[in-house]
Amino acid sequence: MIDNVYLLVFYGMLLLFVIIAAFLLFYIRNQNMVWKQRRELQETQIIQQKELLNAVIDSQEIERKRIGQDLHDEIGGTLSAIKLMLNSLKNKLNEQQEEVLTDAKELIDKMIVDVRHISHDLSPPGLAVFGLFTTIEAFVNLINNTGQIKISLAHENDLEEVELPEKTSLALFRVLTQLVDNTLKHANASEIKMLFGVREANLSIVYQDNGKGFDMEVLNQRSGIGMQNIQSRLQMINAKYQIETSLGSGFKVDINYPLHLSE
Template identity: 40%
Template sequence: MPDNLYYLIVVGMLGVFLLIALMIMLQVRNQNKLLYQQQKMTEAEIAHQKDLLQSVITSQESERQRIGADLHDEVGSVLSSLRLLIEKHAQTRTENDDPSFTSQSKSLIDRVITNVRQISHNLSPRISGSYGFFDAIHELADTVNQSGSIRLKLDFDENIAELPIQENTAMAVYRVLAELINNTIKHARAENINISVSVMNDKMDMTYTDDGIGFPADRHQAGRGMGMQNIESRLNMIKADWQFPQKNAKGFAMKIAVPLK
């Protein structure tokens, strides 16, 4: 009888241990399943956010192009018509009319027409293929250099204009460079900007530097406000890699690797 009791106790304890082990295994399995589902939900949410971001950027680009076209076609034509009207009035003016009024008015209208064309070009640059892309970059550099406030130097590899760059990639990189230049002019107190572009292993490597005041190392992760967030969003959209190699030195530096395939 005692042997049977001992046997029953051992069997009962084993049964309890097995039951506990089974419950633990089920609990771990459920937790792993929950973690897997949460991970999938997080990945789906990230993918959804990326899709939303791409839609917003695409929508912004379309709106910019529309506004740029409207400025060029409608406002530009109105200003040109106004200039012709002033010229016509100048031909019929009397001796009492002030001739300087006509010349000053034409000069002001010409200046406004130039500004409208420049704004229109910035909103909707004519980028089609690699030639259009690099032409747009050169025009952007010319505009900055003509201002006289800062010097922008471009350093491109030979035959780089023959790169097989897609239009959406070219537009994104153009916007990124324009935003970086804008940040430098507004915040960096720099005298010089350098942009170098080279090609290696189906990637376009770009380095942007200025000799301004830079910003602290702990802000490299956070970026410099909304402008840097827009830059990173556009780079994410074209699956580009970037880094800030100059964390403690004077000035600002950013390296960007853009896949071409």
């Protein structure tokens, strides 16, 4: 009789253990399914956000291109026509009026150059034909000629064989021009350095200025539209970046774009 009681207790405990084990297995399986669904939902949201970001940036670029062409063709053409009209008056004016005319022509020349620069910035004409590096060199020369700041451009490797998709080239061009614009507006810097290279199957771009720098915590909390655009464009092409800056120590960003995505 006592043996039967022990057997009943043993089988009861064994059954309880089996029930608990089954419950734990069911719970773990259910949790895994929940985590899997959450992960799939997060991945879907990330993909949707990226697709939306691509659509927004693509529409921005289409509008930039249209505005750039309109500026170059219509406004630039109108200014050139006005200059020709003023030239036709040259022999019909007295000396004082000719001085005013000369000043007006110089102002129009400046406006024509400014319009050309703005239109090229909105829609860089050489990017699709000559690629990122040549277009950046032209942009750097343009900035250097203004005398506002000195930009040094260097290549670690031979980059002629590096071919980038047009969307990637455009995104990186926009990032670099935005970084230059941020430096000019906020950094109080006298020099900018850009270093291009290929490292471990990545296109590496190092941008650095010798300006006043920023507090990283403040930069993270109060990221302006310019930095948001930079982050969005780099995210769009799956490029990684790392920012190094502190008050009084300038600003540096290291960008790495995986070249296998270009294949």
